[in-house]
Amino acid sequence: MELKEVLLNRRSIRKFTEEKVSEEAVQALLEAAMSGPSACNCRTWEFYVIEKGEILAELKDVSPFSKIEAPLAIVVCGNLSHALPLKLSEFWVQDCSAATENILLQATDLGLGAVWCGIYPDKARAKKLAKLLEMPGNQIPLNIIYIGHPAQEQPARTQYDEKYVHRVR
Numbered sequence: 001m002e003l004k005e006v007l008l009n010r011r012s013i014r015k016f017t018e019e020k021v022s023e024e025a026v027q028a029l030l031e032a033a034m035s036g037p038s039a040c041n042c043r044t045w046e047f048y049v050i051e052k053g054e055i056l057a058e059l060k061d062v063s064p065f066s067k068i069e070a071p072l073a074i075v076v077c078g079n080l081s082h083a084l085p086l087k088l089s090e091f092w093v094q095d096c097s098a099a100t101e102n103i104l105l106q107a108t109d110l111g112l113g114a115v116w117c118g119i120y121p122d123k124a125r126a127k128k129l130a131k132l133l134e135m136p137g138n139q140i141p142l143n144i145i146y147i148g149h150p151a152q153e154q155p156a157r158t159q160y161d162e163k164y165v166h167r168v169r
């Protein structure tokens with residue numbers, strides 16, 4: 001797919017078939033994630049790749065908006081041990097968001113569906129998810145990305161609107 005096609009075709013998909021996501025596709029998703037930019041190239045990210053049925057089932061209780069049945073979930077989380085000092089440490093959110101968008105775009109290009117379910121900055125959701133995945137104390141989950149073969153269609157669309165554009169010339 002051309003880049004523009006990928007961008008416009010990326011839509012949140014919340015219904016999936018039972019077909020597994022291949023190991024090659026998982027690898028491509030992770031490579032896409034880690035080719036994203038990060039502040040000072042700190043790469044403050046960690047990726048939990050979840051295919052275990054019991055854990056996928058428990059993910060549904062982490063957030064009221066994460067009740068999605070999918071064969072695969074990737075939890076993107078920040079590693080504060082790699083973060084910049086003091087106030088700049090919060091850049092991990094942007095590092096992990098860039099990685100997340102890369103995963104969504106790669107999934108689209110592979111013909112997979114995906115949806116980003118927000119966890120951080122909701123402290124209760126982040127705590128529940130960190131406990132479920134037995135994360136060490138220096139990691140904070142940003143989101144759950146559900147991924148699979150789509151069982152629903154969402155039309156490609158542009159949301160381009162001049163009203164959001166402020167030109168400084």
Ligand SMILES: Cc1cc2nc3c(=O)[nH]c(=O)nc-3n(C[C@H](O)[C@H](O)[C@H](O)COP(=O)(O)O)c2cc1C
Pocket residue numbers: 010011012013014063065066115116117118154
């Ligand atoms: C930070 C963030 C958090 C989101 N959280 C959820 C969520 O918890 N559950 C969900 O179903 N979708 C979630 N979404 C997906 C948005 O609802 C979706 O991107 C938006 O409605 C636009 O639709 P589109 O992705 O099809 O373009 C989230 C998206 C972002 C960027």
